[in-house]
Amino acid sequence: MEVTITFTQGVIVIPPLELPTREIGAVVEFYGIVRELENGRQLSGLHYTAYESMAENQLARMFAELQKAEPCIAVHFIHRLGFVPVGEASLYIRVLAVHRGEALRFLAAAIDRMKADVPIWKSDRSEGHSL
Amino acid sequence: MEVTITFTQGVIVIPPLELPTREIGAVVEFYGIVRELENGRQLSGLHYTAYESMAENQLARMFAELQKAEPCIAVHFIHRLGFVPVGEASLYIRVLAVHRGEALRFLAAAIDRMKADVPIWKSDRSEGHSL
Amino acid sequence: MPVKLLAFAHTRDVLGFQERVFDCAPGDTPRALLARVAPTFDCAACRIAIDGEYRDWDAPIGAGRELALIPPVSGG
Amino acid sequence: MPVKLLAFAHTRDVLGFQERVFDCAPGDTPRALLARVAPTFDCAACRIAIDGEYRDWDAPIGAGRELALIPPVSGG
Numbered sequence: 001m002e003v004t005i006t007f008t009q010g011v012i013v014i015p016p017l018e019l020p021t022r023e024i025g026a027v028v029e030f031y032g033i034v035r036e037l038e039n040g041r042q043l044s045g046l047h048y049t050a051y052e053s054m055a056e057n058q059l060a061r062m063f064a065e066l067q068k069a070e071p072c073i074a075v076h077f078i079h080r081l082g083f084v085p086v087g088e089a090s091l092y093i094r095v096l097a098v099h100r101g102e103a104l105r106f107l108a109a110a111i112d113r114m115k116a117d118v119p120i121w122k123s124d125r126s127e128g129h130s131l
Numbered sequence: 132m133e134v135t136i137t138f139t140q141g142v143i144v145i146p147p148l149e150l151p152t153r154e155i156g157a158v159v160e161f162y163g164i165v166r167e168l169e170n171g172r173q174l175s176g177l178h179y180t181a182y183e184s185m186a187e188n189q190l191a192r193m194f195a196e197l198q199k200a201e202p203c204i205a206v207h208f209i210h211r212l213g214f215v216p217v218g219e220a221s222l223y224i225r226v227l228a229v230h231r232g233e234a235l236r237f238l239a240a241a242i243d244r245m246k247a248d249v250p251i252w253k254s255d256r257s258e259g260h261s262l
Numbered sequence: 263m264p265v266k267l268l269a270f271a272h273t274r275d276v277l278g279f280q281e282r283v284f285d286c287a288p289g290d291t292p293r294a295l296l297a298r299v300a301p302t303f304d305c306a307a308c309r310i311a312i313d314g315e316y317r318d319w320d321a322p323i324g325a326g327r328e329l330a331l332i333p334p335v336s337g338g
Numbered sequence: 339m340p341v342k343l344l345a346f347a348h349t350r351d352v353l354g355f356q357e358r359v360f361d362c363a364p365g366d367t368p369r370a371l372l373a374r375v376a377p378t379f380d381c382a383a384c385r386i387a388i389d390g391e392y393r394d395w396d397a398p399i400g401a402g403r404e405l406a407l408i409p410p411v412s413g414g
Contacts, residue, residue, distance in 0.1 A: 251337025
């Protein structure tokens, strides 16, 4: 499985859609967008931080584990860090697979597990920036 | 819910990503790609036909029904007809929702139900074109 | 009364047309119409739609104007 | 031996630093280190990682060189 994991401080740039093999039947893309209301509070955006080296290792291992149950051909993961304004993407994931079932289940499980275990944090203020 | 349903004879042109409200937190996009091997046979592409007026009505009703269980903000459905070469998209669906759960479940259910009930057909030869 | 019969996918080859208009008696069912115009057609392999809605093969066509033979679909 | 302690998210405010190096005795556990350098810190509210892997608060730091306080994550 081809895996890319990217953390970026700027706007997420979607890579052009390339199909490494002619057996790919399904491409699923997910954008996580910053919403105006979070827990009832109105925001202009969110600040994201990560423990990047650990996050990258955790993601790579998680993708390899998910791959056993839901074989996919490629996964491209991009998470934006720093300030992300409302209406812009903080997260982008693309999954390529032979069939849609694997692609959709891989995507859903990857997001669930990222939200449980991968050291990335959002905040409505820029914690630690004042230090 | 905003719904667009499009059948096109040419390459699917992905509409620019527009977010009608600032409460959208998840965008999911699906591409169904024509594969080289279908039931073990090597193909150069597939021909698609549809009973367009009925397909459009069935899709619109199906989306409205799915919306009750998985409320989403918009769905954009594009199906290509005619000859689609291997490696190109025959189907594109974009779902916008407040949360990823609804968006992913809506998408999965929409594809399943399309494949069960919506009058669209693929074939490895251009049936009816000789008539 | 005239009804238009549409054929899709492989039923176009079986029937030899994409669409054709037939005369229909009051109370005719889709199954009866097909038996008359294509006696060898296997209704069990197909669904029937009337004016764009799936219907029963044995329900009267009634005021329907457009019948469509819907073989197993395979979009996507 | 020196170990680097990283703080993320709100633990940066609690501890007052993003990273700092501390001296660590052989056999020290993460819980013992935190009790020494930040006595009021609530370990129950956080996970601990050693060299990029989640570990137990009560397992020896051993050859670990980088500890990280991982409060509940919220990526996406």
